[in-house]
């Protein structure tokens with residue numbers, strides 16, 4: 616297997632590294648010998664993870680507690696990254712407020728757009744500009760969701776934000792493929808993380824028709840996809856089949872209705 620370090624560079628940035636998919640990316644990248652910058656709000660979890668990664672994998676780790684909805688978060692990343700050879704950015708941090716659209720405060724939706732859309736767009740812009748200036752290879756892995764393929768009722772703002780990421784990433788993949796920067800959008804379906812199992816807005820697990828994908832498998836697939844420079848990649852065979860059916864065999868209206876009936880059972884705010 617081609618080593619990430621040789622292909623891209625010696626350091627990786629992982630957003631949303633304190634939990635779930637981001638934390639697993641940090642572990643698997645560390646296992647491949649990459650040095651890592653961990654970002655999320657909960658500094659205590661980042662400190663604990665950075666100690667574990669240093670001890671277990673003998674790599675360098677930096678971390679900073681930061682809120683990616685802050686306007687100046689890129690300046691803080693720039694300071695932390697300084698002159699490091701940042702080969703890879705895993706732009707993963709995200710979240711969802713779920714429930715009846717009109718009953719969720721606008722301030723929460725705005726924060727979700729800042730996190731799910733602005734933060735991923737800004738970090739991609741910062742990194743591609745920096746890497747082109749440095750004239751070096753690199754990679755950006757954006758994290759979307761299978762919710763991107765159709766409007767998902769009771770998660771309308773989330774599915775719209777994830778559709779933005781999917782389109783952004785697929786377009787950037789083409790723009791940068793001859794410039795030495797791989798850009799892949801990982802499209803997870805339900806994945807076994809606290810983001811899914813502990814979302815205070817919804818009881819997803821007991822109302823889901825399929826078992827969530829184990830997070831280590833999803834991340835393994837994501838790493839393989841960016842090494843192959845896939846424009847986008849759906850995690851998990853079942854999710855690929857489901858997405859295929861939704862995209863080709865049924866109308867967008869029916870796809871939204873299918874999701875809507877399922878999501879309605881999950882959410883607390885109806």
Ligand SMILES: NC(=O)c1ccc[n+]([C@@H]2O[C@H](COP(=O)([O-])OP(=O)(O)OC[C@H]3O[C@@H](n4cnc5c(N)ncnc54)[C@H](OP(=O)(O)O)[C@@H]3O)[C@@H](O)[C@H]2O)c1
Pocket residue numbers: 630631632633634635636637654655656657658681682683684707708709710711730758759760761802803804805806807808809810811
């Ligand atoms: N799990 C799934 O089923 C699933 C399916 C499709 C897509 N996804 C996507 O996968 C990504 C990761 O989700 P997950 O399931 O791993 O969720 P998770 O376990 O809740 O982790 C989310 C991560 O994002 C960070 N984060 C949240 N808000 C932040 C903010 N304002 N500033 C900085 N960091 C922030 C959290 O850290 P702090 O709380 O410490 O800030 C945490 O590290 C998200 O983009 C999600 O939409 C997940």
